[in-house]
């Protein structure tokens with residue numbers, strides 16, 4: 616399989632700059648999680664390090680230099696990211712990174728510095744970086760990866776070439792997964808839930824708990840079709856038998872399903888939960904948008920309560936009581 620899929624416009628731009636010898640000193644790659652920011656940065660870094668590049672300057676992907684870059688282990692390609700998810704990148708880490716830019720590359724002609732979650736640099740760290748991208752060392756390329764460009768300082772943004780990564784199209788993900796798995800229904804489910812990220816689609820495909828949770832939510836909506844109203848929620852959310860991890864899987868799914876039901880009535884918005892469009896429309900015909908929205912809000916309240924460490928049993932019991940009242944008042 617090709618190493619890189621999608622993001623063609625961005626890659627065309629990057630590689631034409633390489634062919635014209637106009638590689639910039641700093642690129643910002645902005646895009647949602649799973650849209651290939653790190654993949655693009657590594658692929659371009661591999662092109663700079665490759666000992667046998669193709670005629671169009673793309674990397675061969677098989678020489679030791681390419682392999683090292685793609686696995687994150689090339690001596691002239693430094694990757695920096697927060698030590699833990701949600702943590703800041705400290706100014707000390709940026710200073711260390713900048714010190715490296717003053718050294719000559721060890722193996723090739725270039726030095727590449729990739730900062731993941733670049734928006735996790737505080738102001739001090741970004742200011743420390745500023746001088747290096749203002750007056751870049753020759754043959755040095757920075758890649759700042761972020762899902763939100765606006766969280767970078769305007770001074771940093773203005774000195775970088777700004778590029779956007781886009782989610783993969785469903786058909787691309789579907790065709791890749793279909794070659795890896797014979798289970799058509801699970802592939803469709805993964806395509807639907809992955810938000811255009813092949814990596815996420817693959818992990819969904821392997822995630823048994825997630826698959827089970829989805830089956831449960833679907834069974835619930837089937838019961839709802841039989842006139843059970845929201846009372847049957849207690850079957851998939853039994854107060855005495857749920858932990859935080861279970862809730863973390865099931866509640867977001869119910870919300871996505873409800874959103875699908877609300878949008879089914881008013882527009883041709885693509886479903887994000889239901890693989891069966893007809894089932895979605897049938898359900899939407901018996902659950903009013905107002906009821907779906909009310910249940911959506913109840914689930915949000917429940918999520919907040921769970922996040923605040925409220926006792927799960929009592930939070931769920933309260934939730935079911937309110938859902939029951941909602942069923943009665945909305946004549947489901």
Ligand SMILES: [Zn+2]
Pocket residue numbers: 664665666667668674675676677678679680681682
């Ligand atoms: Zn190579």
